[in-house]
Amino acid sequence: MKIIVMGAGVIGVTTAWYLAQEGHEVEVIDRQPGVGLETSFANAGQVSPGYSTPWAMPGLPFKVAKWMTSKHSPLIIRPRFDTAMFRFMGELLANCSEKAYDINKSRMLRIAEYARDKIDALRDETGITYDGDQKGLIQLFRTDAQVEHAAEDMRLLAESGVDHQLLNVDEIIAHEPGLAHARHRLRGGLRLPGDQTGDAHLFTRRLAAMAEQKGVKFRLGTTIEAIEAADKSIVSIRTSAGRLTADAYVLALGSYSPRLMKPLELRLPIYPVKGYSLTMPITDESRAPVSTVNDETYKVAITRLGDRIRIGGTAELTGFSLRLSPDRRETLELSFNEMYGGGDLSAARYWTGLRPCTPDGTPIVGPAPRYGNLWLNTGHGTLGWTMAAGSGQIVADQISGRQTAIPSLDLSLDRYL
Template sequence: MKVIVLGAGVVGTATAYFLARRGFEVEVIERQPGAALETSFGNGGVIHASEVEPWSQPGMPIKILKWLGKENAPLLVRYGALPKMWRWGLKFIANCTAENFRRNTLANLRLALHSLDVLQQIRAQTGIEYDLRTQGVLKIYTDPQSLKAGIATAKFLSGSGLTFAEADVAECVRRVPALKATESTLAGGIYFPRDEVGDCHKFTTGLAQRCAELGVTFHYGTTVQGLERGGGGVTSVVTSRGALRADKFVVALGSFTPLVLRRLGISVPIYPVKGVTITVPAQAWPERPPIPVIDDGRIFGLVPLGERMRVSGSAEVAGYDTTPSPARCQAIVNNVISVFPDFARCVDPATAKYWAGVRPVTPSGTPILGRSPLANLFIAAGHGHLGWTMGCGSGEVVAAMVAGDPPAIDVAGFALDDH
């Protein structure tokens, strides 16, 4: 049986890998010249079950309104985007209740923990090298009340498998000595030992190579133009290089998934949210943090990736534009320097790499995994800021669904009808 996967990001490539291991004939269509060259290319780099809370949470609509027009806002909605996203926005607001937030967070945690296990299995099977670090993640706080709330959330999630340890200021500095410069501003932190770090692009490229060894065919530089229907399902995918037929199809096109499926009359509530990262050589800062640091108040992540440091911490609703905003990039850099003054040594305009990609965000903050209204068409998209965290597990789950087998985890909350 032949399956065509649309998209060679981490989710699509992982899906292809597990389909091939199940014995399917698999082809992957990707418009870029290689795997993981869009949203999977320059993401934050952390595989973190500790950050599974959706953006749709109590109080968020008011915050977004207050942040309108502010270039340094953590989540900036451009005025021009508002008319195009009102339906999605209403669903987002509906998900900002305490009950929905709790349900969606637990669903994300379930998938994230499964995905971490699956990633470790793939690592053992393939030996892919991707700047892996397994020393955990430290989240720091400057506000005692925010720290208290963070600990309460971690304790709640620990009942469903999250592992954490409270860290006083001294412990934060012990784990990350570079915090010594600003320890007087800290209230404490939370350490998450199971979180990992890795370069998503390197991993996905390596996994695509393993897929090819398993017989998967990749059609790079090939644009999806549409899907053709017939007999109650999809018969072929029309591409810039002609039509390709298959028995089943998986759409894993991230933020572009709704644009392809709307032509079939299938509405998918995914909206693009731009994120930026700044990647710099790390050699100029020998005392740099050995593990990722997530700053709760300033909302940035500082992540060691091999001999590089990567900074993330921006969300901007501006359609499909992927141009890094200089003002927003500088705001993130300034936030990092306010905590780690020596980071300034690494930021050289000649070597710093500024990147932006669009995260595929659903109103619930949970991904869409499973069958579409058409029997042989499946969706694997909508992972928001958790694509790297959930990618491998999502691929394994969707491959099981395509095969008609029960998934390894409870998939309640991930169906298209749940969104």
């Protein structure tokens, strides 16, 4: 079967890889000149199934109200006349009940744990390297209230069979010696030993090269203008290089996916949530991370990637703007300096990208309603790198008519209909 994958980020490339493994003829289309050049380019560097948590949680409205008065708020909302933004915020708030949180987090953990197992198998089978490591993640708590709140997440982790450990300050520093000078700022931590690190862009590039060796064709520098349909089926894709046809199609365009679905009268509840990162060389090993940590107060991730440090985080609702905000950089630097400080911030590369977020935190993975030859693999939010291998395999299995290894019906767009 000939299959066109729309999007050459980490989601599109992993999907193409698994489709090729099933023996399909695969073509990947992307407007960028290379693979992984948008949201996959410089994310936080975490493969973090244990930290897979929906933003919509009980108490979020009160937190948002408090954050609005903080210069270093984890969430910034730039007011604008944008009906899609207001609808996303309304649906996000509707998912802030305890019942919805339990359902959404359990669902996210299911696909993220599966994806971690798939990337482990991919490393074993291919030998692919990407400045990655498998030393776990520690969620750092600065307040007693944060430690107490972790009890609820620990309950859900236990129910989902996810290994986790609540650490005191001495135990945190035993795992991350570079935090010794920040001892006075810490109250505890939640360690997730199954979580990993890695450079998503490097992974995407190297997997794409291996996919090409298996016959996958990459049509880069090609803009997708429209998806053309007739009789409940996709008949072609109109691009800057002309009309392209296939037997089946996969939409993996992240935040831009809803724009192509709108003319087909399919609403994808996805909104771009802007994130930022800094990447810099290590200058002091004694004050650098061994693996990866999340500073719960600022919602900032600090990750070791080989001889570099990646600092990523913050969430900004501002449409599709890619303007680099000086204030957001200041927040990233503040968290890093308070926790570690062993990197050259003056040499840091500052980057921003758009995370394709759904109101319930779960990606949209599966067949599209009404169109029998269209599949969706989008809406992964901050967890595209974490969930890529799992969602790619699920779509490959579905297109090939195989039973998926994990329950997947509740991952589709049908849950919103």
